[in-house]
Every structure is written in structure tokens, then in C-alpha cells.
Amino acid sequence: MTMRCIAKMEIGAASTIAAASLVAASLITASFGVPSSWAQSVAPRYEVDATFPKPFPDRWVTGGFGGHCIDAQDHVLLLNRQDVLDGELNAGHLAPLMIELDPTGKVVHSWGDPNLIEGTVAGLRNGPTAFRLHTCLFDKDGNVWIASSPGGMIQKYTHDGSKLLQQIGRKGVFDTSDGTIKGAPLNSNAARFTSPASIHVDRQNGDIYVADGESRNGNSRVVVLDANGNFLRQWRIEGMDSVHCMEIANDGAVYVCNRYGDQIRLYDKMGNLKKTFDFPWKPVTMPADGKIKESGGATVAIALSRDAAQTFMFVINQNNSRIDIVERQTGKILSSLGEIGNLPGQFNQAHSVAVDSQNNLYVVENRGRRIHKFKPVSR
16 A cells, blocks of 8 residues: 655654555655756755655665765666674664665675775764764766765776776875874875865866865864876865865855755855855754754755756755755745654654656655655656
8 A cells, every 4th residue: 555645844843744554755845947947046846756665585684875876877886885784684684885776776896895894983873883884976977986984085986886086095004193083184285185075076087086084183174186186176175074065066066065054155166255155044943052063954955956957956954854945046945845753754863865867856865764755756
């Protein structure tokens, strides 16, 4: 039996999602045209695809998903941190580090050599240890870039992961005073890192942009390298505890997430600050002492819509367990989707968001260890 629950979601309001015995679905309601005719100030409308993903094979047990990215065929690559809980492998097999899904949610490929990627650290959310895979990107040639945080390097693999094509930086060697993760961050004018959060490769000239600042005690910058990994320039990000994400629009606008500052900053590609968008939030239930505390941040990750103007930003707000739909030019929140929970369309620490060529929206969770797919629907 399949049931659909439809709920109206307005800015700052929690959605109402009902449980079904087997499948639940949620729908964000706002005025909407088909994706090709998206206009500013009119929020798109989505419903969760509860058939996605398909069951994983061979009784796979995953850890938290640190991130995900989408290739030219709308395949989704999941980054599995493998931080499984004690006893879980009594019931299954450890899932691979990289899991590729086709548009229907079926596993079509998996890969990952733990000897090549950044090493494990103490588990922060699920199991006792974790690979801290954090970000990936498919470039115009179909190769995939991978980075972990904390991490001293970024890597480029062939699409299927069978060959490591390029490595910038060194595994386990950090841009700090003593080369360890415990050293003081240096923000050096060099291709070295402490905590890569996001990667972008310029489709015109191959320049590589890295948001290096996910960890609170690490570097805090965007560093730009040429296609061979040589240092070109950097700009420091002042006043941020965590430079947790970066997204570059087709018009060259560089968006940087201030995770715990509830803010997105807009720069040009030379690092000149152009705008600042603040995203104040309120708890649904006010603490008894009246002191509001962050529970993950209101600007954790962002993705851009795929219409020609890239009209919308999709912003993960962990504090309120929702995705805010934002007008890109103004920073205005138009609507939101999701709420806390463990049903389809509900979130348990959403951590990464991405959009495919059909404007389907994909959200992965770290603590909840799931991927959600939301489909745009006509009015």
C-alpha cells in the first residue's frame, strides 16, 4: 500500500508529514512553473520520490554519507564514511567507500581504495572511527575529484575510480606549523590543505578552487590552483568558524557558507566580497533558559538550480532540519521543505545537497545515513 501525504510549508514553519505503513511522501507547496520557466520570487514545488534509492546489494551496511555529486548522465556518487556502529556487521557487509547510483536509484558501480584516500579519524557521529570523506565533483571530462576533511590533499580519479590521475598535497600532511592536524593553521601560499570542504574546477581554464576551512581549527580560505596544481592565489575568509561549503555559479559568482554564522558570502573569482546574505533562524521550541544554540548551522551546504539563470539556491539548514529555497540574486528565502524525522522527505542531519540536469534535488544525511530524491512537480 502506498500513501502520499501533502503538506504546506511556509518560511519558518515546520512541515506536517504523516506516516504511512510502508511509504511516506512530502510535497512542498508554492507557486511554480515548469523548470524551463522558473522565475524569481516564485518558489519551485517538489515531492519526495519514495522509490529512490533501490535496496543496496549484498546486505551492505553504510556509514554516514559525507557528500555526493552528480555526473553528466545524472548518476549520483555517494561518499560513504564507513563509520558503522559496533555489531552492525554481524548482519551485513561493509559497503564500499564510493557508491554510484543511476537515475532510478540502482547501484551500478562501487569503488574506493582505503589506502589511497585520507585516513580515518575518531568517529564524530556514528561509529568509533570514520573516513572523513566530505566532497566530490565531476569535471567536464567526466573525471571525479575527491577530498576529505580533515585532509592534506585533493585527488582526481577516472570516472570509475580505477585510476588515480592527479593528487595535490600529501596524505596525512597538513598545512600547519608541525604538519599534523593538531598544529596551528598556516593558510600558506601553497597547494597544501588542512580541511578541504568543497572543490570546483573551472570549465574554461581548468583552474581549481578549494574551500579549505571545514574544520574549526584549520585553515580559513578559498585557494585557487592551476590545472597542474600550482598555487595561483587565495583569499582569507575572516570571521568564520567553518568554511563548510563553496559553490560557483555559471556567471562566476562564488558562494561560501559560513556554517555556524548562518550566512552565505558572495565573492568574485578574485576574492572580492560582493554581498553577504544572512539567514537568521529560530528554534521551533524555545530552550527553557531562552538561550538559542546552534545544532549544526543554518547554512551547511548549497546547490544551484539548473535553469539557465540558476535562479535558486538550495540551502541546508541543519538547525531546523530543512532545505531552504532561496532566490539567488537577493538571498530571500522563498520556501522550504523537510522536517526532522526518519521517513522519506524527513531529515536526520542533512549534510550535502545536489541538483541534476532535470532539477531533481538530492539530499544526503551524515547521521541518518540516507539519500533522498525530490522531484519537481508542475503547478
